[in-house]
Structures are given as C-alpha cells and as structure tokens.
Amino acid sequence: MSTKKQRALMQLGHYTDSLRCPICQQVLQLTETGVTCANRHTVDVARQGYLHLAGTVAKSRYTKELFTARQTLLQETAFFEPLIEEISEWIAKEAKDSPRIVDMGCGEGTHLAGIVNRLSGSQGIGIDLSKEGIQLATNHSAEVVWLVADLAKSPLQEASVDVVLNILSPANHQEFRRILKPGGLVVKVIPNAAYLHELRSFFYAGTDKETFENEEAQNRFTNELEFVGSSSVSYQKELDDKQWRDLIGMTPLTWNADEKKVEEFLAQNVSSITIDLTILIGRAKG
Numbered sequence: 001m002s003t004k005k006q007r008a009l010m011q012l013g014h015y016t017d018s019l020r021c022p023i024c025q026q027v028l029q030l031t032e033t034g035v036t037c038a039n040r041h042t043v044d045v046a047r048q049g050y051l052h053l054a055g056t057v058a059k060s061r062y063t064k065e066l067f068t069a070r071q072t073l074l075q076e077t078a079f080f081e082p083l084i085e086e087i088s089e090w091i092a093k094e095a096k097d098s099p100r101i102v103d104m105g106c107g108e109g110t111h112l113a114g115i116v117n118r119l120s121g122s123q124g125i126g127i128d129l130s131k132e133g134i135q136l137a138t139n140h141s142a143e144v145v146w147l148v149a150d151l152a153k154s155p156l157q158e159a160s161v162d163v164v165l166n167i168l169s170p171a172n173h174q175e176f177r178r179i180l181k182p183g184g185l186v187v188k189v190i191p192n193a194a195y196l197h198e199l200r201s202f203f204y205a206g207t208d209k210e211t212f213e214n215e216e217a218q219n220r221f222t223n224e225l226e227f228v229g230s231s232s233v234s235y236q237k238e239l240d241d242k243q244w245r246d247l248i249g250m251t252p253l254t255w256n257a258d259e260k261k262v263e264e265f266l267a268q269n270v271s272s273i274t275i276d277l278t279i280l281i282g283r284a285k286g
C-alpha cells in the first residue's frame with residue numbers, strides 16, 4: 001500500500017462523521033481500504049491518497065498539465081499568500097476553535113492546505129469534481145482529506161462543518177446552508193475590478209471582460225447570510241516569462257488566446273500582475 005494511501009486512510013477516520021454516501025446518503029464507515037455505507041456502497045482510497053465519491057466525471061478543460069503549472073506557479077511566487085493569510089485571520093477570529101473547514105472547489109488544494117496549516121487544530125475537507133486537481137492536491141502536507149465529488153450534491157452530512165470556503169468560484173448557497181453547523185461561516189472570495197488587470201487590459205481591451213463586476217455576487221451573499229465583515233486584499237506579484245505563460249494557460253479568461261497574441265503580450269515585458277480581491281465573511285442564519 002502506498003504511503004499516501006496509508007496516510008489518507010488514517011486521516012479519514014477523523015472525518016467519517018462528516019461524510020455520507022454519494023449514492024444513498026447513508027453515513028459512511030471506515031473499512032480497511034476505504035469507506036462503506038449500510039447499503040454496501042463501497043469506495044477504496046485511491047493510490048494517490050484521495051476518495052472518489054462522484055459518479056462518472058466529465059473531462060474538464062483543466063488537464064493535469066494545467067493543474068501542475070498552476071501548483072508550481074502558486075508555490076514559486078507565493079501567489080495567493082496574502083489572501084491565504086487574511087482568510088486564516090478571519091477564521092481564527094470568527095469561527096470556533098479547531099474548525100473543520102471545507103473548500104468547495106479546491107482545485108489543486110493550495111488555498112485549503114495553506115489555511116489549515118496556519119490554524120492549529122483545524123481540519124480540512126477539499127472537494128472538487130476534477131480528479132486531476134484532487135490528485136495533485138494530495139501532494140500538500142496538511143490535515144486534509146481530499147474528495148473527488150459533486151459540489152451541488154456533496155457527500156457531506158447536514159450540519160457537519162464549521163467553515164465553507166468559496167474562493168473565486170460560483171456559490172451554491174443552498175448546499176452551503178445544508179452542510180454548515182448552526183452559526184458556521186462562509187468565506188467567499190470575489191475578484192475586484194483590477195484583478196489580473198494586466199492580462200485583461202491586453203487580451204480584453206474594450207470588452208466587458210476588461211474589468212470585473214462583482215456587485216451581484218456581493219448582494220446575493222448579504223441576502224443569503226448574516227453579514228459579518230469583509231476585507232480587500234490587493235497586491236502585485238512579479239513574474240518571469242515562464243510564469244506569465246503558466247498564468248495565461250491556467251486563467252479561464254486567457255486560456256484560449258492564440259500563441260501569436262501571447263507572444264505579443266510577452267514582448268511588452270510587463271513585470272508584475274495585480275491581484276485584487278474582496279473577502280466576504282458571512283454566518284449561517286440560525
């Protein structure tokens with residue numbers, strides 16, 4: 001048995017009280033090799049150390065290469081460190097001690113692993129429908145179980161987590177409400193107007209994609225939750241040519257840009273990229 005698989009099996013034991021069968025919604029129990037429910041739906045931990053709790057998974061635009069490039073770029077440049085730091089501070093201040101945190105759409109896991117490693121006693125559940133992302137997420141050393149699963153119908157029990165992370169992805173407030181404990185927190189991150197401004201102003205000059213409009217997401221958030229607070233996180237990161245290429249390749253807005261356009265952009269020698277985000281903190285209405 002691989003070391004990653006063994007480690008995942010040991011960790012899983014701490015999380016079975018949050019998990020449910022994706023097929024019949026019964027509680028899941030630990031077996032020697034994975035989990036099973038009362039109706040004997042059984043899933044083994046994969047060799048890389050994650051659980052596959054979804055049906056057939058459609059191939060996504062995010063390939064293994066893209067996720068690998070993303071993970072490398074994020075690590076090399078500490079791309080989201082100030083964001084991760086700020087989110088961790090909010091959770092330390094507003095959530096209960098030793099919170100169980102789920103990242104709904106964790107991708108290759110950098111945000112969740114960074115947050116869990118900053119908050120002593122915390123536990124993480126990383127969920128994404130992309131198997132390629134989850135396989136890479138298992139590279140992080142953190143108290144986290146990684147699940148390939150459906151975000152709209154997650155394999156989590158009612159009222160079983162303290163914090164939901166919803167970072168730069170669409171919200172499913174109904175599902176967040178279902179899985180959060182009373183008084184639990186939602187941490188939502190949305191882009192501000194200047195987010196990735198250098199790429200937008202070049203690839204989308206004059207179109208509605210040149211800046212971000214986030215008012216709607218913000219209004220929806222304050223309607224669905226008891227608003228706790230918000231903060232802006234804005235900074236720049238210097239990138240070299242390879243890192244620019246990786247960023248362009250991993251960003252949905254630019255990943256279809258043709259090579260000629262990418263070369264034109266690189267020829268401009270833009271030195272750094274703007275990261276400009278808002279963190280929204282809300283509490284489940286009791």
Ligand SMILES: [Zn+2]
Pocket residue numbers: 021022023024025026037038039040041
């Ligand atoms: Zn079942």
